[in-house]
Amino acid sequence: MSAPTRSDVLIVGGGLMGTTTAFFLRRYYGLSVTLLERELVGRQASGTNFGNVRRQGRDLDQLPLANRARAVWGRIKELLGEDLEFVPYGHLRVCYTEAQAAVLEQHAQAVKPLGLDLELFTAEGLRRRWGIFSDGVVAGSLSPVDGHANPRLAGPAFARAAEREGARIVEHAEVLHIEQEGGDFLAYAADGKVYRAPQLLIATGAWSKRLAESFGEPVPLEARAPTMGVTEPLPYAVGPSIGLSSPIETEGLYFRQIDRGNIVFGGGLKSIADPVNIRAYVKPDNTLRQLRELRRFVPGFAHAQLIRVWSGIEGYTADWKPVMGPSARVSGLHYAFGFNGEGFAISPGVGEVMAELLATGRTSTPIEPFSIGRFAGA
Amino acid sequence: MSAPSAPRVVVVGAGPAGVRAAQALVEAGLRPVVIDEGRRDGGQIYRRQPEGFTRGYAKLYGSEAPKAEALHRDFDALRGKVDYRSETLAWNLTPGELHTVRAGEPQVLPFDALLVCSGATDRLAPVNGWHRAGCYSLGAAQIALKAQACAIGSKVVFLGSGPLLYLVAAQYVQAGAQVAAVLDTAPARPPLAALAGLLARPRLALRGLQLIRQLRRAGVALRKGVRPLEILGSDEHGVAGVSVFDAHGDVQRFDCDAVGLGWHLRAETQLADLARCEFAFEPTSRQWLPRLDEDGRSSTPGVYLAGDGARILGADGAEAAGRLAALAALSDLGHAPGRALYQSQHADLRRTLATMDRFRRGLALAFPWPQAQFAGLPDQAVVCRCEAVTAGELRRCVDQTGSREVNRAKAFSRVGMGRCQGRYCGHAAAEIIAHACRLPVEDVGRLRAQAPVKPLPMDTREVLS
Numbered sequence: 001m002s003a004p005t006r007s008d009v010l011i012v013g014g015g016l017m018g019t020t021t022a023f024f025l026r027r028y029y030g031l032s033v034t035l036l037e038r039e040l041v042g043r044q045a046s047g048t049n050f051g052n053v054r055r056q057g058r059d060l061d062q063l064p065l066a067n068r069a070r071a072v073w074g075r076i077k078e079l080l081g082e083d084l085e086f087v088p089y090g091h092l093r094v095c096y097t098e099a100q101a102a103v104l105e106q107h108a109q110a111v112k113p114l115g116l117d118l119e120l121f122t123a124e125g126l127r128r129r130w131g132i133f134s135d136g137v138v139a140g141s142l143s144p145v146d147g148h149a150n151p152r153l154a155g156p157a158f159a160r161a162a163e164r165e166g167a168r169i170v171e172h173a174e175v176l177h178i179e180q181e182g183g184d185f186l187a188y189a190a191d192g193k194v195y196r197a198p199q200l201l202i203a204t205g206a207w208s209k210r211l212a213e214s215f216g217e218p219v220p221l222e223a224r225a226p227t228m229g230v231t232e233p234l235p236y237a238v239g240p241s242i243g244l245s246s247p248i249e250t251e252g253l254y255f256r257q258i259d260r261g262n263i264v265f266g267g268g269l270k271s272i273a274d275p276v277n278i279r280a281y282v283k284p285d286n287t288l289r290q291l292r293e294l295r296r297f298v299p300g301f302a303h304a305q306l307i308r309v310w311s312g313i314e315g316y317t318a319d320w321k322p323v324m325g326p327s328a329r330v331s332g333l334h335y336a337f338g339f340n341g342e343g344f345a346i347s348p349g350v351g352e353v354m355a356e357l358l359a360t361g362r363t364s365t366p367i368e369p370f371s372i373g374r375f376a377g378a
Numbered sequence: 379m380s381a382p383s384a385p386r387v388v389v390v391g392a393g394p395a396g397v398r399a400a401q402a403l404v405e406a407g408l409r410p411v412v413i414d415e416g417r418r419d420g421g422q423i424y425r426r427q428p429e430g431f432t433r434g435y436a437k438l439y440g441s442e443a444p445k446a447e448a449l450h451r452d453f454d455a456l457r458g459k460v461d462y463r464s465e466t467l468a469w470n471l472t473p474g475e476l477h478t479v480r481a482g483e484p485q486v487l488p489f490d491a492l493l494v495c496s497g498a499t500d501r502l503a504p505v506n507g508w509h510r511a512g513c514y515s516l517g518a519a520q521i522a523l524k525a526q527a528c529a530i531g532s533k534v535v536f537l538g539s540g541p542l543l544y545l546v547a548a549q550y551v552q553a554g555a556q557v558a559a560v561l562d563t564a565p566a567r568p569p570l571a572a573l574a575g576l577l578a579r580p581r582l583a584l585r586g587l588q589l590i591r592q593l594r595r596a597g598v599a600l601r602k603g604v605r606p607l608e609i610l611g612s613d614e615h616g617v618a619g620v621s622v623f624d625a626h627g628d629v630q631r632f633d634c635d636a637v638g639l640g641w642h643l644r645a646e647t648q649l650a651d652l653a654r655c656e657f658a659f660e661p662t663s664r665q666w667l668p669r670l671d672e673d674g675r676s677s678t679p680g681v682y683l684a685g686d687g688a689r690i691l692g693a694d695g696a697e698a699a700g701r702l703a704a705l706a707a708l709s710d711l712g713h714a715p716g717r718a719l720y721q722s723q724h725a726d727l728r729r730t731l732a733t734m735d736r737f738r739r740g741l742a743l744a745f746p747w748p749q750a751q752f753a754g755l756p757d758q759a760v761v762c763r764c765e766a767v768t769a770g771e772l773r774r775c776v777d778q779t780g781s782r783e784v785n786r787a788k789a790f791s792r793v794g795m796g797r798c799q800g801r802y803c804g805h806a807a808a809e810i811i812a813h814a815c816r817l818p819v820e821d822v823g824r825l826r827a828q829a830p831v832k833p834l835p836m837d838t839r840e841v842l843s
Contacts, residue, residue: 040783040786047789152789152790153789153790156779156790160779160780231836232796232797232833233796260765260792281472282828282829283472284469284470284472284477284486284829285840285841287470287829288484288838288839288840288841289840291834291836291837291838291840292839292840294836295836295837301836302836302837303836303837304836305797305833305834305835305836306830306833306834306835306836307796307797307799307830307833307834308795308799308828308829308830309828309829309830310828
């Protein structure tokens with residue numbers, strides 16, 4: 001079977017940013033799309049992250065994008081035919097100090113005009129509503145309609161849906177380099193195949209530096225590995241996704257309970273990323289520190305058992321803002337990477353916006369702060 | 379106490395391989411650390427009964443009593459010369475460091491050489507209804523008897539294949555339990571290649587035949603060439619019987635209130651996985667095993683594997699492999715006394731292991747993994763008992779999501795994602811997935827292990843530095 005190698009849009013990278021963009025390009029605009037993925041779609045940061053569908057606690061300039069993403073999450077079953085285990089049971093942030101409580105309160109005021117209503121809780125209010133926290137927890141802030149979903153399912157489900165809509169998803173296609181010729185981008189894959197298109201999206205997560213650099217746009221991007229874990233199943237008791245808000249990195253923690261009963265958790269110090277070999281390793285002392293912090297946070301966790309840890313590779317930028325939007329140098333070239341460990345929640349919004357940009361040349365969602373041009377001459 | 383420059387060697391496991399490894403290290407003048415999950419040494423096969431129990435060796439270990447007694451006696455003699463840590467879990471492994479936990483107290487043990495003698499567990503194939511209360515593995519049925527002098531039920535059926543099937547049944551009969559039937563999925567006539575292998579250890583082969591005679595004399599129904607149909611019963615009352623197709627294709631039913639299941643053994647390879655050892659598919663037994671050289675060196679420098687945790691050679695093979703791997707480790711470390719022992723003994727030990735390996739192949743051919751059984755497993759049969767994932771769900775996962783690899787299927791279906799982390803369902807799941815996507819089983823890969831090696835209590839404290 002000989003398939004045409006030219007399409008309207010070529011996407012390099014089959015993580016969530018690439019697969020959601022491919023899906024919306026087909027669904028809303030009918031453009032022909034080819035997506036090239038080095039191994040299997042939806043792995044690394046997209047498949048191994050925590051699964052937060054969270055808007056609070058973000059930079060304010062991400063709120064319009066996060067709101068747009070949340071609207072897509074609400075329609076996920078209708079769009080994909082499966083729900084990705086998304087549950088809008090709320091996202092709760094709590095803290096240990098009065099100073100941090102003031103930060104939560106300030107944040108609640110700041111996001112209100114941006115369309116996010118947060119409900120503030122005292123220690124007593126938290127105790128009455130959830131009753132699981134230790135006495136050290138003094139205040140909280142709930143975003144009632146956010147929640148969590150299953151990242152292992154999301155990327156592959158968007159890729160399958162994109163395929164059903166007519167996108168061409170090619171796995172095990174590693175792009176070695178990209179050239180420009182007669183208004184087209186030519187992507188040369190390791191197996192000798194060549195793919196071409198007048199528009200190109202680079203969405204290769206922590207590995208995006210090399211391709212961006214090849215177009216004269218270097219980005220300070222670093223690979224990091226989150227420390228993740230999951231307990232045995234426990235009786236279902238906790239609806240919202242819960243995070244600890246703290247300026248102290250070692251006490252950072254977030255957890256959620258899935259329908260099956262297991263507690264999925266992460267946070268604190270990063271583990272070991274080996275982007276060259278596409279491997280990430282959890283550091284045992286990070287895991288033991290997380291257990292200490294989990295007990296401090298919710299004393300009942302002391303009686304459970306940890307059954308698995310894992311990690312993946314995420315891209316972090318120097319200024320903790322993503323790289324998203326058109327190239328500042330090359331016409332037809334676009335980027336979506338460097339989401340700093342908080343890309344999962346906003347990924348369907350990123351896909352919608354990137355599809356809109358690629359198809360129409362503009363977007364109604366403000367993304368200027370994320371332009372790659374900010375690093376030019378740096 | 380060994381000299382400060384002595385190499386730091388850690389042995390994981392105090393079964394036949396671990397004890398003989400530790401003994402060789404002590405002979406060479408070292409004081410190794412020996413980590414073991416059990417309360418007492420001996421491993422699974424030579425498990426020691428709890429203090430206060432008074433059964434004699436002959437009663438506990440039958441024909442293997444002298445070997446069990448020798449192993450226990452030799453380890454007792456080592457006690458002052460090794461740093462023995464019982465009831466200790468090696469929960470994680472990073473380059474050059476073993477991470478252990480005992481009663482909530484973690485410890486990091488740096489090593490120059492690590493000898494992993496982690497043993498094996500039962501290898502299980504799902505049977506429709508095997509999730510019902512009253513189903514045990516053969517190993518668990520044996521442990522109940524050995525450690526606690528308990529039977530798993532008042533009327534027991536043993537179903538599966540392999541030498542353990544007959545051994546446990548005979549031990550139950552001897553202990554006075556009622557054994558309703560022994561149902562073997564292996565064909566009545568083993569292939570000629572199997573016989574050739576079994577003759578590598580004629581005495582052991584003969585002992586197998588004696589067990590069968592003993593069972594027959596006791597009036598136990600013995601069937602070969604069966605195909606399991608169902609473990610009958612209800613979710614409320616548990617197991618009520620077993621139904622199988624016999625070798626003629628007729629349905630036979632045996633009433634019972636407990637079932638012991640097992641198809642020989644599978645190696646416990648989580649530590650080898652965490653050590654980043656390379657694995658290779660072993661076609662005779664259809665399982666993935668760490669790559670080893672003939673002395674027990676893995677692909678990771680400094681990590682040595684011995685015993686049933688690496689190759690299912692049985693207890694005698696484990697004793698030889700443990701000693702050889704320990705001496706090879708010392709030789710590699712440039713430890714002079716160890717190297718001298720290695721040079722004088724490795725040829726004999728290798729020869730012993732080669733004989734054991736011929737026998738292993740013979741057993742694997744005579745009591746094959748029932749690979750043909752998986753295609754016919756009904757959709758409603760549970761495959762992963764921890765997560766209650768059925769054969770039908772796995773097949774749907776292949777059909778609807780195109781998963782052609784076991785870790786992918788795990789991500790989508792939760793198979794192997796529970797407390798046992800796929801140690802008991804992983805082989806069967808791979809067979810079902812391979813059959814559903816019409817691939818050879820080796821092409822769908824193997825479930826990768828992650829820490830912890832076994833569930834880690836969350837009251838485990840931090841390591842004090």
